[in-house]
Ligand SMILES: Nc1ncnc2c1ncn2[C@@H]1O[C@H](COP(=O)(O)OP(=O)(O)OP(=O)(O)O)[C@@H](O)[C@H]1O
């Protein structure tokens with residue numbers, strides 16, 4: 240009995256379901272696992288043709304499928320077929336959205352293919368560290384000026400998504416990777432969707448405790464979600480980086496709000512005006528948040544100018560519109 244219990248949990252574990260090191264998809268050879276979650280595994284691989292590293296994301300919902308010895312996937316039970324297909328559809332959408340954008344801070348789409356009864360997306364491998372790990376390993380790096388320099392690039396990436404009518408919907412510390420050249424990459428377009436797109440009843444909504452605003456838990460009505468939805472999650476990222484934890488869960492806040500404004504907490508090294516902007520990003524009421532990245536950029540402009548040492552006249556267009 241104990242044995243089958245262990246087997247049950249072990250073979251649900253995504254690591255044990257991963258493809259072996261050395262496995263090849265034509266010119267791509269898997270070198271190691273770099274990420275794993277409930278819906279997939281991310282591998283670092285070597286591109287023997289172009290002589291460079293790539294990241295390969297495999298769709299593998301570990302609660303739904305199990306890897307066979309021939310490395311193909313089997314449904315854990317035939318009734319899960321629909322769930323697998325819905326997830327696969329979202330995975331294909333991720334590839335499609337990625338292929339649509341060409342921005343230095345969004346992952347660059349290289350290839351999508353189907354194999355092993357599942358699907359794969361290849362992007363360049365970005366050398367760096369996620370904000371989650373950076374906060375753990377190098378917390379001293381995080382200062383107001385450093386955050387402003389990261390925001391300067393992230394605003395542009397997010398604005399590009401928003402202007403094309405998309406929302407990221409899963410901004411978090413492990414979906415922002417700081418490259419060795421300090422340029423951030425906004426990873427994981429797996430939850431991204433068109434602002435106007437309605438979720439079907441079967442589709443799963445991504446929620447991340449502390450990062451997801453109220454409207455994302457419930458919304459299917461047009462107009463409820465918008466750039467302000469990503470702005471809340473970005474505010475939660477900044478809050479976590481500054482005080483060590485995300486704000487209280489938004490749904491709980493909407494019943495009784497115990498959020499302590501950063502302007503009251505006054506963490507050292509941060510200006511009140513910068514903290515005030517983050518408090519606004521984290522407003523529970525949508526109408527109290529900056530409605531767009533350009534409005535947000537305008538609010539934070541003085542801190543950005545100081546951190547990036549850019550004369551006002553040289554700021555990108557985004558900062559000229561407010
Ligand atoms: N192109 C890349 N270069 C370097 N590291 C990457 C890359 N893509 C992903 N990673 C690493 O793998 C982790 C997981 O990637 P990603 O966020 O895309 O997948 P996921 O969270 O498992 O996906 P999902 O939330 O859609 O299930 C990231 O946090 C990052 O550490």
Ligand SMILES: [Mg+2]
Pocket residue numbers: 413414427
């Ligand atoms: Mg992720």
